[in-house]
Amino acid sequence: MCGVVGISGKSNVNLRLYDALTMLQHRGQDAAGIVTESKGELHQCKGEGLARDVFRRSHMVRLVGEVGIGHVRYPTAGSSGPALAQPLYVNSPYGIFIAHNGNLTNADELREQIFREDLRHLNTDSDSEVLLNIFAHELQARGKLEPNSEDIFAAVSGVHDRCNGAYAVVGLIANYGMFAFRDRFGIRPLCYGKRETSEGTEYAVVSESVVLDSLGFELIKDLEPGEALFVDKLGKLHIRQCSKEHELVPCIFEHVYFARPDSLVDDISVYKCRLRMGEKLAEKLVRLNPDHQIDVVIPIPDTSRVSAQALAEHLGVKLREGFMKNRYIGRTFIMPGQTERKKSVRQKLNAVKLEFAGKNVLLVDDSIVRGTTSQEIIQMARDAGAKKVFMASAAPGVRYPNVYGIDMPSASELIAHGRSDEEVGELIGADWLIYQDLEDLIASASEGNDSIKRFECSVFDGEYVTGDVDGTYLSKIDSVRNDAAKRGSDDGDDRNSQVIGIHNNGSGAS
DSSP: OEEEEEEEOSSOOHHHHHHHHHHTGGGOOSEEEEEEEETTEEEEEEEESOHHHHOOHHHHHHOOOSEEEEEEEOOSSSOOSGGGOSSEEEOSSSOEEEEEEEEETTHHHHHHHHHHTSOOOOOSSOHHHHHHHHHHHHHHTTOOSSOOHHHHHHHHHHHHHHOOEEEEEEEEETTTEEEEEEOTTOOSOOEEEEEEETTEEEEEEESSHHHHHHHTOEEEEEOOTTEEEEEETTOOEEEEEOOSSOOOOOBTHIIIIISOTTOEETTEEHHHHHHHHHHHHHHHHHHHOTTOOOOEEEEOTTTTHHHHHHHHHHHTOEEOOOEEEOTTSOOSTTSSSHHHHHHHHHHHEEEOGGGTTTOEEEEEESOOSSSHHHHHHHHHHHHTTOSEEEEEESSOOOOSOOOSSOOOOOGGGOTTTTOOHHHHHHHHTOSEEEEOOHHHHHHHHHTTOTTOOOOBOHHHHOOOTTSOOOHHHHHHHHHHHSHHHHHTTHHHHHHHHTOTTOOOTTOEEO
16 A cells, blocks of 8 residues: 655745655555655655655755655565655656556566567566556557647556556656546546635646645545546646546545545545544444443554444443553554564553553454464453453454555455364454444445445455456465565565666655
């Protein structure tokens, strides 16, 4: 999962791009990058780490320009390293940068095409570089010295014809403008807004609407699936549907976990969706266990808070903050190895013992992935004196890997894969475990936008919307995502970090 931003302004956009990346930091903590353009000159800084660690004052001074794009990343297939930090660049034609959120499911096939048919060279194993070169080739095929909006849209159509999977893209063409587009299912979020200034209209494209709010832009709308946007060098906005076939089937896990609650995603309030998730989970709990004897509801920080609040209100039970969070520990479900994850959980959370002592406690989490975190947290609750520990998940059991941009573990490492709810509850040590029903999760999201007929729910039901994911593909995903592969990935990271033209953390190029 990643976060992208692009701004076409009337004054320097460097600081606003930086602010946008800090607002999107929850979408990726592996690497960050910014590229700006001024009078045809491109200025770049990117590296590994959080945005605050990558960008220094000296870098910001050099990132001049009225147009720019930015990216925050965490790896989608276990690989990492400086060479994979985005935005990514290709010099022909014109000089193009892109920032990409998602994952191409036919990347291997496209790599072969790029080499044998497009006669292009790839520097890394990144599917984002594949997408960049496909777009560049399609644009170059137009044969124009000066591309216009028609050429941009034709190139995006070529991308849709060749690329499968999920992609929300912002890009920059030196001396010609900023573009953005979304895959034909709209799996990954992308919206745009505008701001009126004395010099004219400014436009911004972002992964989440909360960034527009923060920067003072008015949200216009989400890009439609298959739709492309181009802001030319004169600041004029052009929009076109570039896919013959398109249907909005957004990833429902954005509402479960990734998106900020103060964002609108495809006209759905993430906050209200999570409230509805909590209400529906409470209804199921009462239906299955009317005499639940729960004394206190405790959310597992941070994403589950809204659902836990609604659940507690519906049950008429106190909501209490029983865990204090250290915010400087990374996400545990992407860490390789059980030992590392267990250690991380103890560093990340600490129990407030007075909220547990002698009580029947219902812990609420947004989802349960590997189960390692849940198991450790339940034990922490018992160590703090809880009489009984129940666990509620605001999402259904995660039983299948994600192939559209979320680096979830291989299926064999998902605790709910091939197991009943009772078996999962026993493994994590809960006195009782309750999962959200998938139909209730879908109802919670679709109530915000009834024009959406279906959601991308593959991590819960194993149905992949692009129709090209089979057992062979999933086996390959398993081979790069399992713990053994991640423990041995350092050599691959070193390989990627040696690519010419890529700068290590803290360095910049103009």
